[in-house]
Amino acid sequence: MEPMSSSNPDSRSAGAAEVEGFQQSVDEISAKVNTLEKRVNEVEQYYLRKGSPTSSKEKEREKHFNTIKKQQQDASRRRAAAAKRMRDLLNKFSVIFKQIIQHKWSWPFMSPVDAQSLGLHDYHQVIEKPMDLGTVQSKMETGGYTSVREIYADVRLVFKNAIKYNDEKDDVHVMAQTLLEKLEEKWLQLLPKVVEEEKRQADEEAEARVDIKHAEEFAYASMAKDLSSELVDIDVYLKDLKKLVVQKCRKMSFDDKRRLGTALTQLSPEDLSKALDIVAQDNPEFQATAQEVDLDIDTQSDYTLWRLKVFVKDALKVKAQAAALAAAQVPEAMGGNKVATSKRNREPSDAVAKPAPKRTKKISAM
Numbered sequence: 590m591e592p593m594s595s596s597n598p599d600s601r602s603a604g605a606a607e608v609e610g611f612q613q614s615v616d617e618i619s620a621k622v623n624t625l626e627k628r629v630n631e632v633e634q635y636y637l638r639k640g641s642p643t644s645s646k647e648k649e650r651e652k653h654f655n656t657i658k659k660q661q662q663d664a665s666r667r668r669a670a671a672a673k674r675m676r677d678l679l680n681k682f683s684v685i686f687k688q689i690i691q692h693k694w695s696w697p698f699m700s701p702v703d704a705q706s707l708g709l710h711d712y713h714q715v716i717e718k719p720m721d722l723g724t725v726q727s728k729m730e731t732g733g734y735t736s737v738r739e740i741y742a743d744v745r746l747v748f749k750n751a752i753k754y755n756d757e758k759d760d761v762h763v764m765a766q767t768l769l770e771k772l773e774e775k776w777l778q779l780l781p782k783v784v785e786e787e788k789r790q791a792d793e794e795a796e797a798r799v800d801i802k803h804a805e806e807f808a809y810a811s812m813a814k815d816l817s818s819e820l821v822d823i824d825v826y827l828k829d830l831k832k833l834v835v836q837k838c839r840k841m842s843f844d845d846k847r848r849l850g851t852a853l854t855q856l857s858p859e860d861l862s863k864a865l866d867i868v869a870q871d872n873p874e875f876q877a878t879a880q881e882v883d884l885d886i887d888t889q890s891d892y893t894l895w896r897l898k899v900f901v902k903d904a905l906k907v908k909a910q911a912a913a914l915a916a917a918q919v920p921e922a923m924g925g926n927k928v929a930t931s932k933r934n935r936e937p938s939d940a941v942a943k944p945a946p947k948r949t950k951k952i953s954a955m
Contacts, residue, residue: 621823667797671790678737678783683729685775686744690722692771694764698747699723715754720746737783741776745769841894846886849894852901853884860904867896 689695701721704712713719725743727733734740751765841849856864865882869875871893876882886894 621819667793671786671793674786674789675736678779678786679729679734679740681779681782682737682740685772685779686726686729686740688775689744689768689772690726692768694768695722697761697764698751698768709754712754716750718746718750720750722747737779741772744772748772841891841898845898846894849898849901850886852905853897855908856901856904857908860900860908863904864897864900867900868893 690699699722701724702709702712702716702719704710720743722744725740725747728743729740748765748769751761752769755762755765757763853861853864865875865884868884868889871890889897
């Protein structure tokens, strides 16, 4: 767009101020659009991962859920409460464990089996995972266990290993069998509470995942709704700005139109299609995709003409730069072949001058 020409300095200053004001408005819109585009991409990626947006009924149900942050906090509190209940179960099992290690027959199982000193050369071939009560006790004291089942499994393994390696008539075998029976007896008394707690934790985790999922869907649905509203506002603002720009545009002269019509014929088929799309945006009845296009420049609005002028200027500039780059890349060894070089230099312009497939250009400046 060019400001209204005038010899009056005050008028020129006012025109420059208007142009600067338009530019600032455009910059502000561009920045906001960029921000909205990022948010749109975020919402789009979420729904792509999810598969498809939720239905209207699902969206109505989602309104009953809190935000993702609140749901995560609730889930965290539930996990903390579950951890406390599990510690209570660990403490109850600790009582059982103390009864085991205080038994008069527990001493052979308090330390790791020293297979080398005892001459048990096949011990590690028979026993895949050695375990002893001393190791279990140390791990319990340092918080190495997260569930009662883990401790029970290790204590049970101590006695199972002894039973497996030693003969049935061996004292160690009998002692291990006796302690294992006592362990199983006590464990069966505690097991119902363990199962109850495990089921409760599983249910709470499943509920937390569902709540967080619904809250997440609601948050993104709200974001999409807000984005839609903001995009509508920007569209309205752009239309208002367009009207203002149209009012400020000076009339394009006869020479300007003639030069524009000539420049349009120099566009590549691709750029010509884009130029015709610009015309169609301000002329709903204009068939930019028709096989034969008749463009009368005199019937176009000043707003469309100035947009075309800016686009054509940029497009021809890019075309010239591409031609210069192509010429610079011609091998130096071919420089002496004037006929071949001349032919190659003509090829780009010849290709550009050709109309797009199934489209002819009729451009009139009158």
